Amino acid sequence: MAKDKKPAAIGLQFDTDWQYAPSPESRDHIQLKEQYELFIGGQWVKPESGKYFDTINPATEEKIARIAEASKADVDKAVRAARNAYDKYWKNMSPKDRGKYIFRIARMLQEKAREFAVIETMDGGKPIRESRDVDVPLAANHFFYYAGWADKLEYAFPNRRPEPLGVAGQIIPWNFPLLMAAWKLAPALATGNCVVLKPAETTSLTALKLAELIQEADLPPGVVNIITGFGATGAELVNHPDVDKIAFTGSTDVGKIIQRAIAGTHKKVTLELGGKAANIIFEDAPLDQAVEGIVNGIYFNQGHVCCAGSRLFVQEGVYDTVVRKLKDRMETLIVGDPLDKNTDVGAINSASQLKTIQEYIRIGQVEGAEMFQNACALPKKGYWCRPTLFLGASQSHRIVQEEIFGPVLAVQTFRTVDEVIEKANNTNYGLSAGVWTDKGSKIFQVSSKLRAGVIWGNTYNKFDPASPFGGYKESGFGREGGLHGLGAYLRF
Amino acid sequence: MSASKMISTFNPRHVVTIDQVGVEERVAKFKTRSIKKESKVAALKLALNMIDLTTLEGKDTEGKVRQLCFKAMHPHDALPGIPTVAAICVYPSMVRVAKKALEGSKIQVASVSTAFPSGQAPLQVKLDDTRFAVDEGADEIDMVISRGEFLKGNYNFVFDEIAAIKEACGKAHLKVILETGELCTLDNVRIASEIAMHAGGDFIKTSTGKVQPAATMEVTLVMLEAIRDFYYATGKMIGMKPAGGIRESKQALHYLVMLRETLGQAWMSNEWFRFGASVLANDILMQLVKEQTGIYQSHDYFSID
Numbered sequence: 085m086a087k088d089k090k091p092a093a094i095g096l097q098f099d100t101d102w103q104y105a106p107s108p109e110s111r112d113h114i115q116l117k118e119q120y121e122l123f124i125g126g127q128w129v130k131p132e133s134g135k136y137f138d139t140i141n142p143a144t145e146e147k148i149a150r151i152a153e154a155s156k157a158d159v160d161k162a163v164r165a166a167r168n169a170y171d172k173y174w175k176n177m178s179p180k181d182r183g184k185y186i187f188r189i190a191r192m193l194q195e196k197a198r199e200f201a202v203i204e205t206m207d208g209g210k211p212i213r214e215s216r217d218v219d220v221p222l223a224a225n226h227f228f229y230y231a232g233w234a235d236k237l238e239y240a241f242p243n244r245r246p247e248p249l250g251v252a253g254q255i256i257p258w259n260f261p262l263l264m265a266a267w268k269l270a271p272a273l274a275t276g277n278c279v280v281l282k283p284a285e286t287t288s289l290t291a292l293k294l295a296e297l298i299q300e301a302d303l304p305p306g307v308v309n310i311i312t313g314f315g316a317t318g319a320e321l322v323n324h325p326d327v328d329k330i331a332f333t334g335s336t337d338v339g340k341i342i343q344r345a346i347a348g349t350h351k352k353v354t355l356e357l358g359g360k361a362a363n364i365i366f367e368d369a370p371l372d373q374a375v376e377g378i379v380n381g382i383y384f385n386q387g388h389v390c391c392a393g394s395r396l397f398v399q400e401g402v403y404d405t406v407v408r409k410l411k412d413r414m415e416t417l418i419v420g421d422p423l424d425k426n427t428d429v430g431a432i433n434s435a436s437q438l439k440t441i442q443e444y445i446r447i448g449q450v451e452g453a454e455m456f457q458n459a460c461a462l463p464k465k466g467y468w469c470r471p472t473l474f475l476g477a478s479q480s481h482r483i484v485q486e487e488i489f490g491p492v493l494a495v496q497t498f499r500t501v502d503e504v505i506e507k508a509n510n511t512n513y514g515l516s517a518g519v520w521t522d523k524g525s526k527i528f529q530v531s532s533k534l535r536a537g538v539i540w541g542n543t544y545n546k547f548d549p550a551s552p553f554g555g556y557k558e559s560g561f562g563r564e565g566g567l568h569g570l571g572a573y574l575r576f
Numbered sequence: 577m578s579a580s581k582m583i584s585t586f587n588p589r590h591v592v593t594i595d596q597v598g599v600e601e602r603v604a605k606f607k608t609r610s611i612k613k614e615s616k617v618a619a620l621k622l623a624l625n626m627i628d629l630t631t632l633e634g635k636d637t638e639g640k641v642r643q644l645c646f647k648a649m650h651p652h653d654a655l656p657g658i659p660t661v662a663a664i665c666v667y668p669s670m671v672r673v674a675k676k677a678l679e680g681s682k683i684q685v686a687s688v689s690t691a692f693p694s695g696q697a698p699l700q701v702k703l704d705d706t707r708f709a710v711d712e713g714a715d716e717i718d719m720v721i722s723r724g725e726f727l728k729g730n731y732n733f734v735f736d737e738i739a740a741i742k743e744a745c746g747k748a749h750l751k752v753i754l755e756t757g758e759l760c761t762l763d764n765v766r767i768a769s770e771i772a773m774h775a776g777g778d779f780i781k782t783s784t785g786k787v788q789p790a791a792t793m794e795v796t797l798v799m800l801e802a803i804r805d806f807y808y809a810t811g812k813m814i815g816m817k818p819a820g821g822i823r824e825s826k827q828a829l830h831y832l833v834m835l836r837e838t839l840g841q842a843w844m845s846n847e848w849f850r851f852g853a854s855v856l857a858n859d860i861l862m863q864l865v866k867e868q869t870g871i872y873q874s875h876d877y878f879s880i881d
Contacts, residue, residue, distance in 0.1 A: 094807070094808060094811055096804070096807075096839060096840040096841075096842065097840045097841040097842060098836070098837070098840045098841070099841070100836050100840060100841040100844055101841065101844065102615070102618055102619060102622065102832070102836060102844060103615060104609060104610070104611060104615050105611075105612050105613045105614055105615035105616075107610035107611075107612050213608060217608070368593060369593065370592065370593045370594050370595035370598060371592045371593075372592065372594075372598075372599075372602075372801045373594070373595040373597075373598025373599060373601075373602070374598075376598055376601065376602050377598070405592075405805075408808065412804075416837045425608070425609075425610040426609055426610055522593040522595075542595050542597070542598065543597070543598070
């Protein structure tokens with residue numbers, strides 16, 4: 085009979101004799117080029133600048149490919165290609181046919197799901213479990229959802245004569261590269277717009293693979309243009325006079341720059357910016373499931389989530405229990421090779437983001453919050469950060485006020501409902517929030533008073549193409565997803 | 577000490593609530609763990625060693641019980657280096673036969689009791705049933721709770737009954753079967769788990785195997801979490817036995833993943849975790865042979881007892 089290994093003190097031991105063997109997802113089936121050009125007018129075009137930059141795997145620090153850097157001239161070329169395609173093909177195409185193209189993209193994305201998932205994980209560092217089960221299927225769903233709307237716009241907006249805007253410039257972040265591309269492209273195309281899309285410089289690859297797919301799907305040339313580069317490239321796109329609409333997802337700082345740049349122009353804009361979401365646990369909450377929600381809220385995608393539940397509020401009576409459960413759960417998180425099917429927390433997206441996170445961890449300690457990190461071993465190469473918890477944080481701490489965009493959770497307690505609402509709203513952001521209680525009425529009571537665009541009840545980080553997403557205050561304006569997402573690309 | 581003198585240490589108002597959707601999501605995550613190669617072999621052996629090989633039929637014969645006992649000691653002699661199962665689980669009338677057949681082995685004899693499977697009998701009958709099984713040599717008693725009284729909200733009745741049976745068990749270990757298939761909600765499963773642990777159960781067990789659904793991962797997770805909280809509150813470890821419906825190795829691996837990530841190292845042995853199953857053993861053997869030879873053999877290569 086097996087031996088009894090009762091731990092000496094009260095406490096559970098998750099570093100067990102029985103370990104999961106490494107289970108890496110195969111990379112044999114993916115096709116990557118050594119060098120990627122710009123996708124303009126349906127062609128792969130060398131950049132006018134002649135400049136390229138490397139994209140690396142943040143888990144190994146190895147170079148994956150060389151990516152073209154688009155200059156002002158390239159941006160201009162792309163916008164002209166989009167305008168040309170808009171006038172020549174897309175504007176006059178029957179909505180039903182536009183829908184067919186989008187359906188085709190959705191189906192092809194499903195067929196190539198495995199390849200996209202592996203590349204997304206290699207380029208961005210997120211666990212394959214997430215890219216396989218969340219990013220890629222959700223991206224395909226967005227195309228399916230909006231494809232269905234393409235020929236039904238009059239029903240979406242009865243008696244309002246919806247018309248496309250023209251050319252949309254879209255700039256997306258590095259945390260959900262493919263999914264954000266889908267969020268941007270699908271509604272723009274369904275409403276009859278043509279697009280110039282710029283992915284983030286650290287994660288261009290899945291957008292470029294999507295360009296290959298779009299080429300294969302035989303979309304009319306120039307309807308979708310994908311140009312790569314840094315912030316300067318994005319700025320050229322924002323400032324281009326022939327762009328009718330800017331859709332941006334990213335940091336609040338850049339959002340403000342964009343807002344200033346387009347002031348006084350005809351350009352419409354939607355901004356989906358940062359967040360510092362409150363995740364609120366009441367005493368009567370289903371605590372074990374709430375702990376899952378906390379973990380999912382802050383450690384999903386290494387905390388690189390604008391709607392991450394980065395401020396945890398726990399009602400006094402269950403504080404000790406919740407913290408105990410949370411610490412135990414953190415010890416079971418597997419941090420490491422993102423391509424391993426058992427990995428829960430992958431690599432930090434870039435060296436500079438890791439530096440930012442580490443700086444905040446230092447600040448949290450200096451501010452006097454009590455730090456806890458799980459005890460897992462980290463790989464030697466690559467950019468890694470242990471799931472981190474700060475207990476005894478307060479509203480005036482920087483780790484509570486500022487978006488860290490990493491796996492760092494600041495924990496506070498509260499006593500009354502009014503108190504937690506006041507504290508939850510006491511932030512310059514307002515993208516999302518979570519409420520956990522066994523009482524349905526309390527969910528509605530609290531969420532009606534929280535100033536946040538998305539509020540989850542007894543769950544967290546749930547996304548659906550039919551559900552609008554967007555923020556209050558410095559989290560931006562405009563909504564993506566659902567009917568709201570269509571409206572952002574139409575004039576009436 | 578009579579049952580009525582036991583003081584209930586259980587307070588339903590202090591029981592944590594359960595969100596079924598959240599439980600289902602957590603379970604789905606356990607199922608995505610990829611268990612391969614040496615990790616799989618180790619888990620299969622561990623699972624085999626955790627089985628309570630069970631026969632609970634009205635038509636059970638002494639011969640069948642003896643055969644099952646031999647199987648328990650020699651699951652598949654063609655394959656060297658595999659463990660025995662943990663225990664044999666039978667009706668009280670077969671305990672003596674099993675005890676004798678297992679002489680010299682470390683395999684335990686578990687007996688169901690308390691008017692298994694319905695539990696629809698007076699306390700005195702249940703006590704006699706239990707004492708008989710213990711006197712016959714049972715090392716472990718698998719009792720059923722009075723689901724009717726539980727669903728009425730008569731928690732004290734359920735508590736007192738378990739406490740009385742525990743007393744009647746003497747040195748035998750007590751497993752308390754909640755029959756979760758009749759408890760309707762996961763909140764009820766949690767409450768029943770708390771009652772069983774506070775009243776003195778050494779193990780909590782999901783099902784008799786006579787009611788559908790029997791063990792599910794959702795129910796088992798709620799019970800494992802109850803065990804975890806009880807351990808933190810009292811320092812006392814309680815064992816867990818999902819029973820019924822676990823027929824395939826893959827399911828057993830999922831349960832072990834769940835056990836590992838919920839309770840950790842201390843519970844990863846048959847002293848603290850059991851599978852109540854019969855056909856599971858042969859499926860594990862088939863997988864173990866496959867891991868060694870690369871070939872799935874047909875059912876005819878594995879003894880059916």
